[in-house]
Amino acid sequence: MQTVLDGIYVLTRKDMSTHRAIPFTVPAGARRMRISVSYDPKYNFDEEYGLALIEKSMKEQIGELIMTKGEMRACLPIDNHLSFSLDSPLGAVGTAHRGNNSQEFEISETDANGGFYPTPITAGEWTFTVSVTCIVTDEIKVSLRIEVGE
Amino acid sequence: MKFYRCELHTHTVSSDGKMTPEELVDRATECGYSAIALTDHNTVAGVKRAVDAGKKRGLTVIPGIEWTTFYGHLTVTGGGSDVLWRDITPDNIDEKIARAQSLGDVVTIAHPLRMGFPLCSGCHCVYDRAKLAGADCYEIWSHYYPNEGVVAQKQLAEWLSFLDKGCRMAAVYGYDWHNRDDVPPSYACTYVGAESADGKDVLAAIKKGATYVSVGVEADCAAIVNGREYPIGSELPAGETRIRLTCTKSEDYRSDKPAELTRFAVVTERGREEMPIRFGKTAEIITTFDKYCVVEIYGERKREEQLLAVTSAFYRGGAR
Structure with missing residues (x-):
């Protein structure tokens, strides 16, 4: 496999609700792609901060508290959440939306x-997009490696 | 026309669900649904496998997706939409809804008032409600214990406010099904009044508004005007309107079944009128309205009176 992208990207609270597009180039002759992506930290273990944020957000969104302190505590630790999308020269290749902070994807035409989605590993400009669904820590470090091969 | 038990909001391992598409179809079949919609977050990667599995099991699987945006979630069912979720913004959500509908899809505002950040970011809908007015459906109930709690009450009130503004929005339930074993005893379902359980018929019925949501109650509800009977979702002619209701217990409901019904209410833009009702008995309310008329059914469940079912509206005043 040939590494076509290997980088670390830092997200901060200002990146909440934004998409970070990361372009990369795929050479001719590739038939499959492997994407390894992870981010850290996943959790914010500060209980006092987590409880205060849940309570404040609940009042703002629902208009009242609908959980007891114990129920809120059961939701801890609060966590970061990122989604990942891929676009090839032919168009969108789908989105990975799940809570795991370490994921690996294999993509080919079949x-x-x-x-x-299965898609040909066409030569040209591709984009990997990190969508910042939730960030509850000062920063998140995203490690991304993309490899292609025959 | 027959009412079919449907679950219109489900997930698989293609997003953050725990079941494969085949496992979801197996479990939905065991639970007695006639049709489900697969609505993974921002992907349709699992749809083909689910549809194929459904054909083998005799379960209708409607292709779909859940637009899981930063500002709210909407399920889009039918498989025709070409909208890319990352292109959706608070400024263009109305155009994206219209685009999906123009390609034949049904758009549902999902769990709009559920707690969002930091527990489920994006789950709480902050879109300008005026830009959501063209949606086909509103999830008035969702997830566990759907008919209980403050969020369900607020969502019901918000849906009625859409109807009051002249919107034609069907009431649906979304279990938001993620895990194989997490079907609780108190789940609800959406009943869809369709010509068949085929996906096209189910979607056409939802677009017409021929739905009701229920926990354990099957409702035979019609409006009678000038001697003619109209099903839920109908545009009614002018005239005295009799809302006729007969209810039975759902044989498919798992547990925590309602013990007995207590009353039903006809809710219109003018207010509400109520009448006692029991399982197996037919009751009627004569009402007058200009915009919408919704039926709420109450009964005893878990040793307290609860709202057990809500119908979509009968309408007056012309199409949207």
């Missing part, structure tokens, strides 16, 4: 996993 198979794909994790929310992506």
Whole structure:
């Protein structure tokens, strides 16, 4: 496999509800792609902060508290959530939306996993997009490696 | 026309569900649904497998997706939409809804008032409600214990406010089914009044508004005007309107079945009128309205009186 992208990307609270597009180039002759992506931290273990944020958000969104302190505590630790999308020169290749902070995807013309669609590994400009669904820590470090091969 | 038990909001391992498409279909068949919609978050990767599995099991699987945006979630069912979720913004959500509908899909506002950030970011809908007015359906109930709690009450009130503004929005339930073993005893379902359980018929019926949501009650509800009977979702002619209701217990409901019905209410833009009702008995309310008329059914369940079923509306005043 040939590595076509290997990078670390830092997201901060300002990136909440944004899409970070990461372009990369696929050479001619590739037939399959492997994407390894992970991010850290997943959780914010500060209980006091977590409880206060849940309570404040609940009042703002629902207009009242609909959970007891014990029920809120059961929701801890609060966590970061990122979604990942892929676009080839031919168009959208799908989205991976799940809570795991370490995921690996394999894509080819006949198979794909994790929310992506089978697609030819066409030579040209591709884009991997990190969508920041939720960030509850000061920053998130995203490690991304994309490899292609025959 | 027959009312079919449907679950219109489900997930698989293609997003954050725990079941494969085949496992979801197996479980839905065991639970007695006539049709389900697969609505994975921002992907249709599992649809083909689910549809194929459904054909083998005799279960209708409607292709779909859940637009899981930063500002709210909408399920889009039918498989025709070409909208890319990342292109959706608070400014263009109305155009994206219209685009999906123009391609034959049904758009549902999902769990709009559920708690969002930081527990389920994006789950709480912050879109301008005026830009959601063209949606086909509103999930008035969702997830566990759907008819209980403050969020369900607020969602019911918000849905009625859409109807009051002249919107034609069907009431649906969305279990938001993620895990094989997490079907609780108190789940609800959406009953869809369709010509058959075929996906096209089910979607056409939902678009017409021929639905009701229920926990354990099967409702035979019609409006009678000038001697003619109209099903839920109908545009009614002018005239005295009799809302006729007969209810039975759902044989498919798992547990926590309603013990007995207590009353039903006809809710219109003018207010509400109520009448006692029991299982197996037929009752009628004569009402007058200009915009919408919804039926709420109450009964004793878990040793307290609860709202057990809500119908979509009968309408007056012309199509939207």
